[in-house]
Amino acid sequence: MADPARIKREIPKATSPGADDDDDDDDQTGLEDDGEGASTSGSGRNETKGSDGQSKPKEEAKDESAAGEDDEEGGDPKRLKVEPEKKKEKRQKVDEDEIQKMQVLVSSFSEEQLNRYEMYRRSAFPKAAIKRLIQSITGSSVSQNVVIAMSGISKVFAGEIVEEALDVCDKWGETPPLQPKHMREAVRRLKTREQIPNTKHKNILFH
């Protein structure tokens, strides 16, 4: 199947050809906002056109852009091709900056910090155990990508809990190692923020 990263990028290209100039702003927002931005601008256009001439302005806009693409080849098509490249260059440069900063940071770590950082990067859930767990729930086999994704998310989840628990521990004026009461208070806090999935409790709105 298609790569999730590639799926996200295709959304703005699919919506821009038949659109007005307003959609160019959407292309420049961050990758993750593109889908939502495009859809809200689409609904905004419907509302602003009003109920009277709703279909006509849209068709005229489409005709203009189509004619524009045929006549002036230096118009919209080239702009669409250049912008994603500029974004990729900018993102590569940001990546390189970030890599350099990380190198500077890691080179100035003390030994204890280096140890901890190594544990942070290297620790991972065993893929076999996660695969066994998922397969015992689904009853059918799962692909390798699913196991990779699930172990990655679980690690982030564990990290969120430990971070919150350390926050609690600090707030209560105590020191690590973390005690179960810190963990439970952390879980309670994350639950109110809805960061812990819970499908056991159904909210019945009207009794």
Add this chain to the structure above:
Amino acid sequence: MAEDEDEAGFFDDEGADDGGLDGAGGQGGKRKRLFSKELRCMMYGFGDDQNPYTESVDILEDLVIEFVTEMTHKAMSIGRQGRVQVEDIVFLIRKDPRKFARVKDLLTMNEELKRARKAFDEATYGS
């Protein structure tokens, strides 16, 4: 109400450390510990002490197993029913920026590694 039940479950796990094989506990009660070693390293990496308490590691393991179970059940109910696919997981995680970015990175990295390994194998095979 539901939270009280959860905490009672945790209490039972810590109190009854007989290691006996009672009926299947709701919170992974008497099951063998799956992730003890890895979770210890992980907790140290995330900021805890070098030797975290065993009870805390147990609580965290139960939470992780519950998280994986919930995610799996949700993924089974969307997209293709009864199967878990990567797209379903990505869809479920879309609102959480950290997890979403992490999954995207992991999958792109995996693709790159696969491509690199394939190119390497072809190079050695061709020459």
